[in-house]
Amino acid sequence: MNSRDQYIGIFDSGIGGLTVARSIMEKMPDENTIYFGDTAHLPYGTKSEKQIRDFAVNDVTFLNRFSLKALVIACNTADSVAREVLEEKFDLPIFGVIEPASRKAAHETKNNRIGIMATAATCRSGAYEKQIRKYNAEAEVFAQPCPLLVPLVENSRYKKDDPVVQIILKEYLAPLTEKEVDTIVLGCTHYPLLMDAICSIVPQINVISSSQAAADALYEGLSSGGMIREEKGGEHRYYVSDDAEHFHDNALIFMEKQLVGDVEQVSI
Ligand code: DGL
Numbered sequence: 001m002n003s004r005d006q007y008i009g010i011f012d013s014g015i016g017g018l019t020v021a022r023s024i025m026e027k028m029p030d031e032n033t034i035y036f037g038d039t040a041h042l043p044y045g046t047k048s049e050k051q052i053r054d055f056a057v058n059d060v061t062f063l064n065r066f067s068l069k070a071l072v073i074a075c076n077t078a079d080s081v082a083r084e085v086l087e088e089k090f091d092l093p094i095f096g097v098i099e100p101a102s103r104k105a106a107h108e109t110k111n112n113r114i115g116i117m118a119t120a121a122t123c124r125s126g127a128y129e130k131q132i133r134k135y136n137a138e139a140e141v142f143a144q145p146c147p148l149l150v151p152l153v154e155n156s157r158y159k160k161d162d163p164v165v166q167i168i169l170k171e172y173l174a175p176l177t178e179k180e181v182d183t184i185v186l187g188c189t190h191y192p193l194l195m196d197a198i199c200s201i202v203p204q205i206n207v208i209s210s211s212q213a214a215a216d217a218l219y220e221g222l223s224s225g226g227m228i229r230e231e232k233g234g235e236h237r238y239y240v241s242d243d244a245e246h247f248h249d250n251a252l253i254f255m256e257k258q259l260v261g262d263v264e265q266v267s268i
Contacts, residue, residue, distance in 0.1 A: 004229045006069035007034045007237075008218070009092075011059040014042035014240075015247055016150065016189030017074030018254035020097065021236075023215035024072070028222070031234045036063050038268075040241035043150055044077040045119025045188070052121060056082035060090055062239070062268045068092055069227055072218060076187045076210060077119050080127030093221065100217035101185045101210035102131030106139055108206055109183040115176035115205075116143040118187035119150070128187055142179045146172045146188070153190040156253050160197035169194065173202055186210055193254070236261035241268055 010021050014037045021035050038044075038059050044052050056078045060071060071092045073079040079096040087094055105114050116128045123143040132139050148168050152158065157165055176184060183206045186192055192209040199207055222228050236259075240247045244263040251259045 003069055004227055005032065005231065006067045007032045008070050008072060009034050009036070009060075009063035009066060009068040010072045010074050011036040011038070011056075011063055011078070012074040012189055013037070013044035013055070013077065014039045015154070015250055015254060018251055019189050019192045019209075019211040020072065020074035020214050022255050023209075023211045024218060025234070025236070027215045027219050028228065029234060030229050030232055032229065033234060033236050034063060034066050034068075035236070035238045037238070037240045037247060039243060039247055043119070044075060045121050045150065046147070047121065049081050049121070049125075052078060053082045053085050056086060057089060058268050060086055062266065064090060064092070070095055070218065070222065072214065073097065074189060074211075074214070076189060077121045080122045080125040093225075095214065095218045095221060097210040097214040098127050098187070099131050100213035101187065101208055102128055103135050103217075104208050104213050105183050105185050106132045106135035108208070109136070109139060111180065111182045112136065112138045112140060113179060113181045113183075114139055114141050115179065115181035115184040116141060116187045117146050117149075117172060117176075117184060117191055118143060120145040120147060122187055128185060142176055142181060144172055144176055146191075149188065149194065150190050153193050153253070154250065158193040158197060160200045162197070165194070165197050166201070169197055169201055173198070177202060177205075182206060183208065238263040239266050240264075241266065
């Protein structure tokens, strides 16, 4: 297989990483992708660091059976906690969500006050603060854990006119607006679906999707390495560690269209 034709391996704790896969497919429709969702163990965001690292190593061990040209850690929680161990264990070009979104926020903020909305584990890790400070030493970063947002989105509750969505978002956004942030990073796979709802509450704030930033950074990385696939029409495969049918049906929420490609359940 020509190295350009190899797969981009994408993994997440479950289904939310499809927002990253979707951004990648929209940006690079001719790339071959393999997605692994660890649906048997989700959510990662409430788990201990050790568990998240162990799960992430298993996820990548599975994906590494395929011929990969790049690995994308789509899960913000896994990227914030397990990246180092994955870099130690696997000889693959590794891309993620935290560095690209941090870089964008660090460059776009005007008042150097940046908010992060993420899972409890991502907030606890301090990974966003660390990356943002690398690009902007003046930046002050305020992390807001948002534990209700993952179940909300997985139950199709993300539309801006949904009163429940509005109430919950207002509660999470209030501490960030009090700190007068001018930029917010959506530091979780699920939150890009809430973009319209968030912008309707804080229209004055620049809101950055970590999923889109990840796809843009992957494109930059593959282009500069001469690794973009030249043939037309990418192939897409999906694997999960639990209930393929449930994943297939719920994918509609995250892709906003039917999945193209089969979903297979595997034990890892
Ligand atoms: N994929 C996770 C993230 O981006 C959210 C879901 C979970 O907690 O597993 O942080």
